[in-house]
Amino acid sequence: MITFRMNGLEVQAEEGSTILDTAKFYGLAIPTLCHHEGLTEFGGCRLCVVEIGEGLRSKLVSSCTYPVEPGLVVRTDSARVWKSRRMMIELMLAMAPGSKVLQDLASKYGVTKVRFAPRDGQCVLCGLCTRICAEQMDAQAIGFQQRGHKRKISTPFDMRSEVCRLCGACMYVCPACQLRCQGPRAETALCNACLAMAPSCLEHYDDLQCWMYDAGRCGTCVQDKKS
């Protein structure tokens, strides 16, 4: 067992566990997005950052990837941590305004404005889909492409992947897909989204890539019809 301090309390954790594991065990809430039990840690969303160390040498680290070590001093909710988390939520909201997960986080952490021009994106590049595909479905049908501002998730060479079984696991874990299932204008009483159905996969592939029995009926891929 490793003993260290978290938010002023002495805590114990097994060797090899992360700060996030320990915080969860002790009932401390740390927001996460790209973390998923059963998948390897990624550390990309930076929502779970915590402050470690003291004084000038203190720094922020992602708690999901940081292994516990003896003598560690952790603060899960310092001003610095909150400032960073808020900025992450703001940055991600500007990427995928349609994500309910992100909208909820914004309310919880008091993000009341997005100061960046919103992008018409749906993906926050958290990598959950690529990991579940590779690690749980043993398929590796999708993965990251490019780097920096060109980064995206796609199939190899943007072609229909032969190893994809249309299992839908990627959509199941996606934090940005969830709200879209209710249509793009869920806040209005009359959505009519299904009337404007245009499965986005048809823009890339010849065949519909839907795991649902009834193609596109869930509304996941509903887009505004370009009229």
Place this chain on the structure above:
Amino acid sequence: MKQYRTHLLVCAGTGCVSCGSFKIKEALEKEIKAKGLDREVQVVATGCNGFCERGPIVMVQPDGIFYQLLKIEDVPHLVEEHLLKGRPVKKLMYVPPAEKQPVPKMKDIEFFKHQRLIVLRNRGRIDPEKIEEYIAFDGYEAMGKALSGMTPAEIVDEITFAGLRGRGGAGFPTGKKWAICAAEKATPKYLICNGDEGDPGAFMDRSVLEADPHAVLEGMVIGAKAIGASKGFVYIRHEYPLALKRMEIAIGQARDNGLLGEDILGTGFDFDLEIVQGAGAFVSGEETALIASVEGRIAMPRQRPPYPAHKGLWGKPTVINNVETWATVPNIIRRGSDWFQGLGTDTSKGTKIFSLVGKIANTGLVEVPMGITLREIVYGVGGGIPDKRDFKAIQIGGPSGGCLPAKLLDLPVDYESLTAAGAMMGSGGMIVMDDKTCMVDVAKYFLNFLQDESCGKCVSCREGTQRMYEIVKGITEGKGKESDLDLLEEVANVCKDASMCALGQTAGNPILTTLRYFRHEYEAHILDKRCPAGVCKALIRYVVLAEKCTGCQSCKKACPNDCIKGTLKDIHLIDQIRCIKCGACKEACKFEAIEEQREEAIQII
């Protein structure tokens, strides 16, 4: 071995090669043969001489004469005069700016005078493709000493006492890193040489690999003995073909001579090296990303700890050091840690190589002792700013370093001082800027680089650099708002705070230092819609000064967009709506009759 009375050392670093130094070498050889001197004079291709501004360069030894800016046409004259008649050719020598008399000898030239060569001791002196020449200058002596006369612990102690710190930028004590790795029980252990130098305007590692590949190799064998590694990798980026070729030759020669492979020097120690080519990602220079790249995965950094010294390549203890660090090691072992201790400052020992580029008279590669002031580098070694312009800023430490203003010119160059000033040592790129440089534009340039080169893992870095770029781009286009500066600062600080690897953690520096030292320029762009340096296209316009225009039509011919009107001997006029602000007209005008106007350009149109 054949004896020659004179050696012509032709610089064959990438800079001089691209200026045609191989052709000069061929011409020299041909000419020397034609004159029947080929038994007396030898032509040698050496590694980068450092004074890249003046390439192609030829040194004549033992006279010590330095010839520069050579052309093929100069070769017959040079051979005839200097080699046949013994009269050095004055017109091919270096003339310092503002002076008329040429300086014949290399050691008297300002650029070389202030340098202290340790890592680059063999530059411009030996043929990097011949192991014999390296050995002749004490090469592999340190390796012999380390392998036959020292225990691994003694080697680590020697490096620790010397106070050598990593030359890749962060400055972690090398001895400490080695000690941690040496204490690990898991085997096999690995060594990696990080030659993935990606900073714009930096070419230290390239030049070391090109000029003295055996020094890097020797350092790695010594390191291998110290930590007990049996295999090493030299990671060189694909864009350095000459460095790759010379390293390959060096490894082959070392193997043939029993200096690499099994049972090195008969001491029973086995170690071998392999070259890995990088595929062009800047982030591969980060050690965990580099390990991923060597393993064949995407170059994406991971969380440390575990540090590579505990769990690195394929989960085994690994020491990663920069090219320059490895090349320093043999010098320390050969001359002792006390000698190395005596160089530099209290916390930063030894020398550091910088590539001096930008608006500076002597562009090139310099090796100076730690603790030297920026002023000595810029005005002493660098020869000041050309065209009598004023120094404005110096950008240190690569794209994520910082821009330091003139008032910090007396800052000593060491790890701590630079970090405190908001810049960083980085791998050692120095970009000098004069008063015609717009600092907002500079920040935009570096952010554009970073948003391209961020691996894209962390939201803070990927999105942060993109958003900072967007905002700064808006400011340069005259669309800035007052609130932008606070937002920029906030994003930059969070990017620095919350990102996983050193790229993200320093990506805010271009913004933070320019805001800290040049805030007035941002304010001029935002509040007055004015670019003080006259760089940002949206905020300037070109106009013809009626009193100076002679109607010569040269601007009209130069304009790529045909937007200058005027007949011969009439005052010309620039069509502001169609003008693309390329500045070609200003360059073409011989009468200084075209000026960029910086005030309220937007409102006028």
